[in-house]
Amino acid sequence: MSPMRLARQARTLMVLGARRAQLPAIQTALAMGLRVVAVDPDPAAPGLALATLAGVYDLADLGAILKLARAEEIDGIMTLAADYPMPTLAAVCAEMCLPGPRPQVVDAATNKRLMRLALRAAGVPCPLSHHASNLEEARKAVAKLATDTILKPAASQGGRGITRVAAGSAPEVVDWAYLRALKETRADGVMVEQFIEGPEFSVESLTHGGQTHVIAVTDKLTSGAPYYVELGHSQPSRWTDAQVESLRRAARSAISALGIDQAAGHTELRLTAQGPVIMEVAARLGGGFINSHLVPLSTGIDLVGACIQVALGDPPDLTPKRPSGAAAIRFLSATPGLVSSIERLGELSEQEGLVEADVYVRPGDLVPELVDAGGRVGHVICRGRDPDHALALAERAMDRIHVLTRAREAR
Ligand SMILES: Nc1ncnc2c1ncn2[C@@H]1O[C@H](COP(=O)(O)OP(=O)(O)O)[C@@H](O)[C@H]1O
Ligand SMILES: [Mg+2]
16 A cells, blocks of 8 residues: 555644644654644744644644644644643634534633632632732732732643732732733733642543543642742652542542543642642643653553543543553752753763653753743653652752853843
8 A cells, every 4th residue: 555545544633732742742643653733833843843744833823723624634633731722722623523622611721710610610629719800809809818829820821920928918919929920821810819728739630521530640849939830740649548539539520510521631739638629620631741751650551642542532541551650750940040051960871760851951041030830940750669769769860960050140
Protein backbone atom coordinates (compact mmCIF):
# COMPACT_ATOMS: atom_id res chain seq x y z
CA MET A 1 0.00 0.00 0.00
CA SER A 2 1.37 3.44 -0.86
CA PRO A 3 2.49 5.65 2.06
CA MET A 4 -0.08 8.22 0.88
CA ARG A 5 -2.92 5.72 1.28
CA LEU A 6 -1.60 4.61 4.65
CA ALA A 7 -1.42 8.21 5.80
CA ARG A 8 -5.06 8.73 4.86
CA GLN A 9 -6.17 5.60 6.70
CA ALA A 10 -4.64 6.81 9.96
CA ARG A 11 -6.91 8.84 12.19
CA THR A 12 -6.06 12.48 12.77
CA LEU A 13 -5.67 14.25 16.11
CA MET A 14 -5.43 18.02 16.36
CA VAL A 15 -3.30 19.28 19.26
CA LEU A 16 -3.84 22.89 20.31
CA GLY A 17 -0.47 24.30 21.34
CA ALA A 18 2.95 23.00 20.29
CA ARG A 19 5.15 24.41 23.01
CA ARG A 20 7.11 22.23 25.35
CA ALA A 21 4.11 21.36 27.55
CA GLN A 22 2.30 19.88 24.52
CA LEU A 23 5.17 17.70 23.32
CA PRO A 24 4.05 14.58 25.24
CA ALA A 25 0.66 14.75 23.43
CA ILE A 26 2.24 15.20 20.00
CA GLN A 27 4.91 12.54 20.53
CA THR A 28 2.52 10.01 22.07
CA ALA A 29 -0.07 10.50 19.31
CA LEU A 30 2.58 10.00 16.63
CA ALA A 31 3.79 6.86 18.41
CA MET A 32 0.17 5.62 18.39
CA GLY A 33 0.24 5.88 14.59
CA LEU A 34 -2.01 8.94 14.41
CA ARG A 35 -1.63 11.87 12.06
CA VAL A 36 -1.07 14.95 14.20
CA VAL A 37 -2.14 18.45 13.23
CA ALA A 38 -0.46 20.82 15.70
CA VAL A 39 -1.40 24.47 16.05
CA ASP A 40 0.56 27.21 17.78
CA PRO A 41 0.91 30.97 17.24
CA ASP A 42 4.69 30.70 17.45
CA PRO A 43 6.19 29.26 14.25
CA ALA A 44 9.25 28.22 16.29
CA ALA A 45 7.20 26.11 18.77
CA PRO A 46 9.05 22.77 18.89
CA GLY A 47 5.96 20.58 18.41
CA LEU A 48 5.17 22.09 15.01
CA ALA A 49 8.27 20.53 13.49
CA LEU A 50 7.34 17.10 14.91
CA ALA A 51 3.72 17.14 13.77
CA THR A 52 2.41 15.66 10.53
CA LEU A 53 0.98 19.06 9.70
CA ALA A 54 1.46 22.45 11.37
CA GLY A 55 -0.87 25.45 11.59
CA VAL A 56 0.38 28.81 12.86
CA TYR A 57 -2.64 30.50 14.42
CA ASP A 58 -3.59 32.13 17.69
CA LEU A 59 -5.28 29.42 19.76
CA ALA A 60 -8.33 31.64 20.17
CA ASP A 61 -8.74 31.98 16.38
CA LEU A 62 -11.71 29.65 16.11
CA GLY A 63 -12.42 30.49 12.45
CA ALA A 64 -8.94 29.53 11.22
CA ILE A 65 -8.64 26.48 13.47
CA LEU A 66 -12.07 25.15 12.54
CA LYS A 67 -11.27 25.57 8.86
CA LEU A 68 -8.06 23.60 9.29
CA ALA A 69 -9.82 20.96 11.40
CA ARG A 70 -12.47 20.48 8.71
CA ALA A 71 -9.95 20.42 5.87
CA GLU A 72 -7.94 17.76 7.67
CA GLU A 73 -11.08 15.85 8.71
CA ILE A 74 -9.78 15.51 12.25
CA ASP A 75 -11.11 12.68 14.44
CA GLY A 76 -10.33 14.33 17.75
CA ILE A 77 -8.80 17.41 19.37
CA MET A 78 -6.93 17.93 22.62
CA THR A 79 -4.57 20.15 24.55
CA LEU A 80 -2.41 19.43 27.58
CA ALA A 81 -2.19 21.58 30.65
CA ALA A 82 -3.41 24.86 29.14
CA ASP A 83 -6.70 26.69 29.75
CA TYR A 84 -6.26 29.25 27.01
CA PRO A 85 -7.13 26.93 24.06
CA MET A 86 -10.01 25.20 25.91
CA PRO A 87 -12.87 27.40 24.57
CA THR A 88 -11.62 26.85 20.99
CA LEU A 89 -11.32 23.13 21.67
CA ALA A 90 -14.89 22.90 22.99
CA ALA A 91 -16.24 24.94 20.05
CA VAL A 92 -14.48 22.70 17.51
CA CYS A 93 -15.90 19.62 19.27
CA ALA A 94 -19.40 21.11 19.20
CA GLU A 95 -19.17 22.20 15.53
CA MET A 96 -17.74 18.91 14.29
CA CYS A 97 -19.56 16.57 16.71
CA LEU A 98 -16.26 15.32 18.13
CA PRO A 99 -15.84 13.78 21.58
CA GLY A 100 -14.82 16.33 24.19
CA PRO A 101 -16.02 18.76 26.82
CA ARG A 102 -19.03 20.93 25.91
CA PRO A 103 -18.59 24.73 25.74
CA GLN A 104 -20.54 25.33 28.96
CA VAL A 105 -18.38 22.75 30.76
CA VAL A 106 -15.24 24.53 29.58
CA ASP A 107 -16.68 27.89 30.66
CA ALA A 108 -17.15 26.57 34.19
CA ALA A 109 -13.74 24.88 34.20
CA THR A 110 -11.83 27.97 33.09
CA ASN A 111 -13.76 30.75 34.85
CA LYS A 112 -13.51 30.56 38.64
CA ARG A 113 -16.64 32.64 39.13
CA LEU A 114 -18.78 30.18 37.12
CA MET A 115 -16.90 27.29 38.73
CA ARG A 116 -17.82 28.43 42.24
CA LEU A 117 -21.47 28.81 41.20
CA ALA A 118 -21.59 25.28 39.74
CA LEU A 119 -19.84 23.73 42.75
CA ARG A 120 -22.00 25.58 45.25
CA ALA A 121 -25.20 24.66 43.40
CA ALA A 122 -24.22 20.99 43.68
CA GLY A 123 -23.28 21.31 47.36
CA VAL A 124 -19.58 20.58 46.73
CA PRO A 125 -17.37 22.16 49.45
CA CYS A 126 -15.47 25.16 48.10
CA PRO A 127 -14.25 28.45 49.67
CA LEU A 128 -16.74 31.21 50.37
CA SER A 129 -16.15 33.72 47.63
CA HIS A 130 -17.25 37.01 46.15
CA HIS A 131 -16.69 38.44 42.74
CA ALA A 132 -15.20 41.95 42.48
CA SER A 133 -15.09 44.15 39.43
CA ASN A 134 -13.69 47.26 41.13
CA LEU A 135 -11.64 48.28 44.14
CA GLU A 136 -14.64 49.09 46.26
CA GLU A 137 -16.21 45.68 45.68
CA ALA A 138 -12.91 44.01 46.52
CA ARG A 139 -12.59 45.94 49.81
CA LYS A 140 -16.20 45.14 50.71
CA ALA A 141 -15.72 41.44 49.94
CA VAL A 142 -12.60 41.27 52.10
CA ALA A 143 -14.43 42.99 54.97
CA LYS A 144 -17.44 40.71 54.60
CA LEU A 145 -15.42 37.51 54.67
CA ALA A 146 -13.52 38.75 57.75
CA THR A 147 -10.93 35.96 57.37
CA ASP A 148 -7.60 35.85 55.58
CA THR A 149 -8.45 35.96 51.90
CA ILE A 150 -7.02 34.97 48.54
CA LEU A 151 -7.44 37.45 45.71
CA LYS A 152 -7.09 35.86 42.29
CA PRO A 153 -7.98 36.46 38.66
CA ALA A 154 -11.37 34.96 37.71
CA ALA A 155 -9.74 33.45 34.64
CA SER A 156 -6.04 32.63 34.59
CA GLN A 157 -3.68 29.80 35.51
CA GLY A 158 -0.12 29.07 36.62
CA GLY A 159 -0.64 30.88 39.91
CA ARG A 160 -0.56 34.24 38.15
CA GLY A 161 -1.94 37.17 40.12
CA ILE A 162 -2.62 35.18 43.34
CA THR A 163 -2.13 36.99 46.67
CA ARG A 164 -3.05 36.07 50.23
CA VAL A 165 -4.29 39.06 52.19
CA ALA A 166 -4.30 38.85 55.99
CA ALA A 167 -7.56 39.64 57.78
CA GLY A 168 -7.63 43.26 58.92
CA SER A 169 -5.09 44.43 56.31
CA ALA A 170 -5.12 48.10 55.33
CA PRO A 171 -7.31 48.97 52.32
CA GLU A 172 -4.17 49.74 50.27
CA VAL A 173 -3.07 46.11 50.70
CA VAL A 174 -6.41 44.90 49.33
CA ASP A 175 -6.17 47.38 46.47
CA TRP A 176 -2.67 46.17 45.60
CA ALA A 177 -3.78 42.50 45.56
CA TYR A 178 -6.89 43.36 43.55
CA LEU A 179 -4.91 45.24 40.89
CA ARG A 180 -2.34 42.45 40.76
CA ALA A 181 -5.10 39.91 40.08
CA LEU A 182 -6.92 42.18 37.64
CA LYS A 183 -3.81 42.55 35.54
CA GLU A 184 -3.70 38.79 34.98
CA THR A 185 -7.36 38.02 34.41
CA ARG A 186 -8.43 36.93 30.94
CA ALA A 187 -12.06 37.67 31.78
CA ASP A 188 -14.55 38.55 34.43
CA GLY A 189 -12.58 40.48 37.07
CA VAL A 190 -11.28 39.17 40.36
CA MET A 191 -12.35 36.55 42.91
CA VAL A 192 -12.06 37.32 46.60
CA GLU A 193 -12.05 34.05 48.50
CA GLN A 194 -11.95 32.85 52.07
CA PHE A 195 -8.47 31.42 52.71
CA ILE A 196 -8.70 27.68 53.32
CA GLU A 197 -6.07 26.11 55.60
CA GLY A 198 -4.73 22.64 54.94
CA PRO A 199 -2.29 20.60 52.87
CA GLU A 200 -2.70 20.73 49.11
CA PHE A 201 -3.38 17.96 46.61
CA SER A 202 -4.43 17.40 43.06
CA VAL A 203 -6.49 14.53 41.73
CA GLU A 204 -5.79 13.35 38.19
CA SER A 205 -8.71 11.76 36.34
CA LEU A 206 -10.16 10.78 33.03
CA THR A 207 -13.87 10.79 32.26
CA HIS A 208 -15.19 8.85 29.28
CA GLY A 209 -18.88 8.49 28.44
CA GLY A 210 -19.79 9.96 31.82
CA GLN A 211 -17.67 7.46 33.78
CA THR A 212 -14.84 8.98 35.80
CA HIS A 213 -11.63 7.07 36.46
CA VAL A 214 -9.46 8.56 39.19
CA ILE A 215 -5.89 7.76 38.23
CA ALA A 216 -3.73 9.36 40.91
CA VAL A 217 -3.67 11.67 43.91
CA THR A 218 -0.71 14.07 44.01
CA ASP A 219 0.77 15.72 47.11
CA LYS A 220 1.81 19.33 46.46
CA LEU A 221 4.46 21.62 47.80
CA THR A 222 4.12 25.37 47.32
CA SER A 223 6.13 28.46 48.19
CA GLY A 224 3.42 29.35 50.76
CA ALA A 225 2.10 32.83 51.57
CA PRO A 226 1.57 35.17 49.90
CA TYR A 227 1.92 33.74 46.33
CA TYR A 228 1.66 29.93 46.64
CA VAL A 229 3.85 29.05 43.68
CA GLU A 230 3.86 25.29 43.03
CA LEU A 231 7.37 24.02 43.82
CA GLY A 232 6.96 20.26 43.91
CA HIS A 233 4.63 17.31 43.41
CA SER A 234 4.88 13.69 44.50
CA GLN A 235 2.92 10.47 43.97
CA PRO A 236 1.45 8.33 45.37
CA SER A 237 -0.01 10.45 48.16
CA ARG A 238 1.60 9.95 51.57
CA TRP A 239 -1.69 10.48 53.36
CA THR A 240 -3.88 7.73 54.85
CA ASP A 241 -6.13 5.58 52.68
CA ALA A 242 -9.20 7.19 54.24
CA GLN A 243 -7.90 10.71 53.56
CA VAL A 244 -6.93 9.84 50.00
CA GLU A 245 -10.32 8.25 49.44
CA SER A 246 -12.04 11.43 50.68
CA LEU A 247 -10.00 13.45 48.15
CA ARG A 248 -10.93 11.08 45.33
CA ARG A 249 -14.60 11.32 46.28
CA ALA A 250 -14.49 15.12 46.46
CA ALA A 251 -12.85 15.30 43.03
CA ARG A 252 -15.51 13.03 41.56
CA SER A 253 -18.29 15.22 42.94
CA ALA A 254 -16.60 18.36 41.57
CA ILE A 255 -16.20 16.77 38.13
CA SER A 256 -19.83 15.77 38.11
CA ALA A 257 -20.92 19.24 39.36
CA LEU A 258 -19.16 20.85 36.41
CA GLY A 259 -20.73 18.37 34.00
CA ILE A 260 -17.40 16.96 32.77
CA ASP A 261 -18.43 13.82 30.89
CA GLN A 262 -15.79 13.42 28.17
CA ALA A 263 -12.46 14.90 29.21
CA ALA A 264 -9.50 14.55 31.52
CA GLY A 265 -9.72 16.24 34.90
CA HIS A 266 -7.23 17.98 37.16
CA THR A 267 -8.84 18.88 40.49
CA GLU A 268 -6.94 20.88 43.12
CA LEU A 269 -8.00 20.63 46.76
CA ARG A 270 -6.98 21.38 50.31
CA LEU A 271 -7.70 18.93 53.09
CA THR A 272 -9.20 20.63 56.14
CA ALA A 273 -10.26 19.19 59.49
CA GLN A 274 -13.79 19.10 58.04
CA GLY A 275 -12.70 17.28 54.88
CA PRO A 276 -11.58 18.25 51.37
CA VAL A 277 -12.33 21.68 49.91
CA ILE A 278 -12.07 22.26 46.17
CA MET A 279 -9.69 25.01 44.99
CA GLU A 280 -10.26 24.46 41.26
CA VAL A 281 -11.11 21.93 38.56
CA ALA A 282 -9.75 21.79 35.01
CA ALA A 283 -11.39 19.77 32.23
CA ARG A 284 -7.98 18.71 30.98
CA LEU A 285 -4.83 17.06 32.27
CA GLY A 286 -2.78 19.12 34.70
CA GLY A 287 0.64 20.49 33.89
CA GLY A 288 3.84 20.56 35.89
CA PHE A 289 4.93 17.19 34.44
CA ILE A 290 2.34 15.45 36.65
CA ASN A 291 0.60 13.56 33.88
CA SER A 292 3.40 13.22 31.38
CA HIS A 293 5.96 12.00 33.92
CA LEU A 294 4.78 11.36 37.50
CA VAL A 295 1.63 9.37 36.65
CA PRO A 296 3.42 6.90 34.34
CA LEU A 297 6.23 6.54 36.90
CA SER A 298 3.96 6.02 39.90
CA THR A 299 1.12 4.01 38.31
CA GLY A 300 2.61 2.54 35.13
CA ILE A 301 -0.36 4.03 33.22
CA ASP A 302 0.19 6.00 30.03
CA LEU A 303 -2.24 8.75 30.97
CA VAL A 304 -1.43 11.00 28.01
CA GLY A 305 -2.11 8.05 25.67
CA ALA A 306 -5.37 7.33 27.49
CA CYS A 307 -6.34 10.99 27.21
CA ILE A 308 -5.75 10.83 23.45
CA GLN A 309 -8.04 7.79 23.29
CA VAL A 310 -10.75 9.72 25.14
CA ALA A 311 -10.30 12.63 22.70
CA LEU A 312 -10.91 10.17 19.86
CA GLY A 313 -13.97 8.71 21.61
CA ASP A 314 -12.25 5.39 22.34
CA PRO A 315 -12.35 3.77 25.77
CA PRO A 316 -9.12 4.63 27.60
CA ASP A 317 -6.59 1.88 28.18
CA LEU A 318 -5.74 2.26 31.84
CA THR A 319 -3.79 -0.93 32.32
CA PRO A 320 -0.33 -0.34 33.80
CA LYS A 321 2.26 -0.73 31.05
CA ARG A 322 5.31 -0.68 33.27
CA PRO A 323 6.19 -1.12 36.93
CA SER A 324 4.67 1.37 39.32
CA GLY A 325 6.52 3.06 42.16
CA ALA A 326 6.91 6.53 43.60
CA ALA A 327 7.98 9.70 41.86
CA ALA A 328 8.56 13.35 42.65
CA ILE A 329 9.35 16.59 40.88
CA ARG A 330 11.02 19.62 42.41
CA PHE A 331 11.16 22.92 40.58
CA LEU A 332 14.31 25.03 40.76
CA SER A 333 14.32 28.66 41.77
CA ALA A 334 17.03 31.31 41.79
CA THR A 335 17.67 34.75 43.21
CA PRO A 336 16.08 37.32 40.86
CA GLY A 337 18.56 38.95 38.47
CA LEU A 338 20.51 38.17 35.33
CA VAL A 339 21.82 34.62 35.04
CA SER A 340 25.62 34.72 35.28
CA SER A 341 26.33 30.97 35.29
CA ILE A 342 24.77 27.58 35.81
CA GLU A 343 26.78 25.17 37.93
CA ARG A 344 26.17 21.46 38.22
CA LEU A 345 27.96 19.87 41.16
CA GLY A 346 29.40 16.50 40.19
CA GLU A 347 28.01 14.20 37.53
CA LEU A 348 24.26 14.69 37.78
CA SER A 349 23.53 11.63 35.66
CA GLU A 350 24.98 9.54 38.49
CA GLN A 351 22.39 10.90 40.90
CA GLU A 352 20.34 7.99 42.28
CA GLY A 353 16.80 7.83 40.94
CA LEU A 354 17.18 10.70 38.50
CA VAL A 355 14.72 10.55 35.60
CA GLU A 356 15.11 14.03 34.16
CA ALA A 357 16.82 17.33 34.99
CA ASP A 358 16.30 20.50 33.03
CA VAL A 359 17.26 24.15 33.42
CA TYR A 360 15.05 26.58 31.49
CA VAL A 361 17.37 29.61 31.55
CA ARG A 362 20.76 30.46 30.04
CA PRO A 363 23.44 32.98 30.99
CA GLY A 364 22.14 36.47 30.29
CA ASP A 365 18.47 35.53 30.86
CA LEU A 366 16.46 37.46 33.40
CA VAL A 367 15.13 35.55 36.43
CA PRO A 368 12.07 37.36 37.79
CA GLU A 369 10.92 37.27 41.40
CA LEU A 370 9.21 33.94 42.21
CA VAL A 371 5.63 35.18 42.21
CA ASP A 372 4.14 32.58 39.84
CA ALA A 373 5.14 29.52 37.81
CA GLY A 374 6.96 31.77 35.33
CA GLY A 375 9.67 32.40 37.96
CA ARG A 376 10.74 28.75 38.13
CA VAL A 377 14.07 28.14 36.40
CA GLY A 378 14.14 24.35 35.98
CA HIS A 379 13.12 21.02 37.42
CA VAL A 380 14.35 17.61 38.45
CA ILE A 381 12.27 14.44 38.46
CA CYS A 382 13.26 11.38 40.51
CA ARG A 383 11.79 8.01 41.23
CA GLY A 384 12.22 6.32 44.60
CA ARG A 385 11.12 3.47 46.87
CA ASP A 386 8.31 5.59 48.27
CA PRO A 387 7.24 9.24 47.90
CA ASP A 388 9.46 10.47 50.77
CA HIS A 389 12.45 8.77 49.19
CA ALA A 390 11.59 10.15 45.72
CA LEU A 391 11.25 13.65 47.19
CA ALA A 392 14.53 13.35 49.11
CA LEU A 393 16.33 12.25 45.94
CA ALA A 394 14.75 15.09 43.95
CA GLU A 395 15.87 17.55 46.62
CA ARG A 396 19.39 16.16 46.49
CA ALA A 397 19.43 16.51 42.69
CA MET A 398 18.02 20.04 42.99
CA ASP A 399 20.75 21.05 45.41
CA ARG A 400 23.36 20.05 42.86
CA ILE A 401 22.16 22.55 40.27
CA HIS A 402 22.92 26.19 41.01
CA VAL A 403 21.54 28.95 38.82
CA LEU A 404 23.68 31.94 39.79
CA THR A 405 22.47 35.45 39.11
CA ARG A 406 23.70 38.98 39.60
CA ALA A 407 21.57 42.00 40.34
CA ARG A 408 20.28 43.92 37.36
CA GLU A 409 22.03 47.25 37.05
CA ALA A 410 19.86 50.20 38.02
CA ARG A 411 18.89 52.23 35.00
N1 LIG B 1 -9.28 29.93 48.67
C1 LIG B 1 -8.04 29.52 48.81
N2 LIG B 1 -7.58 29.12 50.02
C2 LIG B 1 -6.28 28.72 50.19
N3 LIG B 1 -5.39 28.71 49.21
C3 LIG B 1 -5.78 29.10 47.98
C4 LIG B 1 -7.11 29.51 47.71
N4 LIG B 1 -7.20 29.83 46.41
C5 LIG B 1 -5.97 29.64 45.88
N5 LIG B 1 -5.11 29.20 46.83
C6 LIG B 1 -3.68 28.90 46.66
O1 LIG B 1 -3.22 29.52 45.46
C7 LIG B 1 -2.84 28.52 44.49
C8 LIG B 1 -3.27 28.95 43.11
O2 LIG B 1 -4.67 29.13 43.09
P1 LIG B 1 -5.54 28.51 41.92
O3 LIG B 1 -6.95 28.87 42.16
O4 LIG B 1 -5.21 27.07 41.80
O5 LIG B 1 -5.00 29.33 40.67
P2 LIG B 1 -4.34 28.86 39.30
O6 LIG B 1 -5.51 28.60 38.40
O7 LIG B 1 -3.51 30.00 38.86
O8 LIG B 1 -3.56 27.61 39.59
C9 LIG B 1 -3.51 27.25 44.98
O9 LIG B 1 -2.82 26.11 44.52
C10 LIG B 1 -3.44 27.43 46.48
O10 LIG B 1 -2.15 27.15 46.96
MG1 LIG C 1 -4.24 25.92 40.45
